[in-house]
Amino acid sequence: MRFLIIIPAHNEENNLSFTLDSLQQQGSKDFKVVVVNDGSTDRTAEVIRKYTETDPRFETINLQKSEHQPGSKVVHAFKNGLQKQSMDDFDIICKFDADIILPENYLGTLETAFAANPAYGLIGGLLYVEKDGHWIYEGNSNKNHVRGPMKAYRKECFIQIGGLRETLGWDNIDSILLDNLGWKEVVLPELQVKLIKVKGADYTIRPADYYGRYFYFLGLNRFLAYIASSKEAMKSKSPSFFFDIISSYENCRSKKMELKITKEEQKAVNDQRWKMLKKKWLKM
Structure with missing residues (x-):
């Protein structure tokens, strides 16, 4: 299976290299990464360039900064990355965040699970955050829900649900729609994904x-x-x-x-x- 991985990034100079390094270290090598630089004003573009200039699997798209609204901003960037690609070339469509660290067996484990279970439409691991020098389970969601930073969709499922929606609640809407269409959302707890920063910390909405x-x-x-x-x-x-x-x-x-x-x-x-x-x- 071939993976298309799209990573929206805005001012992630301190985090992005950890994410991209963890992708380069994957045991499964058949993937393409598109980093969507969403109007960054820091050194994010320089970080991306280190990978695009040395690894042909990495590409970038530069956008003007989109409006910072919970939900819609990240999906808007994701869609801009997706529309530049031909989905015919891929089997799995991933939306990853720019501040996660994946275990080396992440893509390989996803591939095995997708191949063995035709009904699996969305798969992911569990998020862990650092506290007092230890990585602990984030606990923001139930353990049967694949969180937004690490979504991996079977292409046919992704197409059937109409892709991602530029709206607050997008990462619950996708789960409900795929379930309604007979697909399964599966969390593999053995896949521990490290989240470098806490989500929502920069939102101004009450x-x-x-x-x-x-x-x-x-x-x-x-x-x-x-x-x-x-x-x-x-x-x-x-x-x-x-x-x-x-x-x-x-x-x-x-x-x-x-x-x-x-x-x-x-x-x-x-x-x-x-x-x-x-x-x-x-x-x-």
Whole structure:
């Protein structure tokens, strides 16, 4: 299997070399890497050049800086890298971040899993972060969900779900859509991926605004959005947080902000969320 790996990068001069080195050290060598330099103002371009000038598997695309919005920015850069390539030449489409370190057997293990399991549409490992000199499981998501920094899609699955959406919630939308189409999302816990920096640290959006917009752009109906908001409020033990999230969600609804999913896909999202609700809360 041949891998197409697209890496959006903005001001990653301190992290990117770790990611690209870990790719060069892979046991599986049949891949192409496209680093999308998204308007970096630091030495990111110089870091990229060290690889493109010495390794023909590495290419770069330079963009003007796109608007820094959670979700849409990184997917916009990813799509710019993808449209310059012919997917006919590849079997696996990867969206990796510019601040991860992959174990040397990462691509080889993915290839084996994809080859042995035709229903596998999306595979990834688990993220680990450094704390007090030790790498520990990040724990931001359940262990059955492939996180955004290390997505690897079977090409046929990627095409069927319509690729990635330039919207907040894109890395949950893909999971729901592929499941609805009969594909499987699989996490291989033995693949420990090191995340160099904490995600979301540079976002200026308030947490309540983030969740409200996230639930809206995910396509949740009002009932499910309110349920999800109450769960977040309970986590923070703040009743006011619930109303702040709802205010953000309703503001998006009143403005009729454009969704990046179709009516049919929106129904699939809500159906899946409703199944989760019945299973976890109602024990049905």
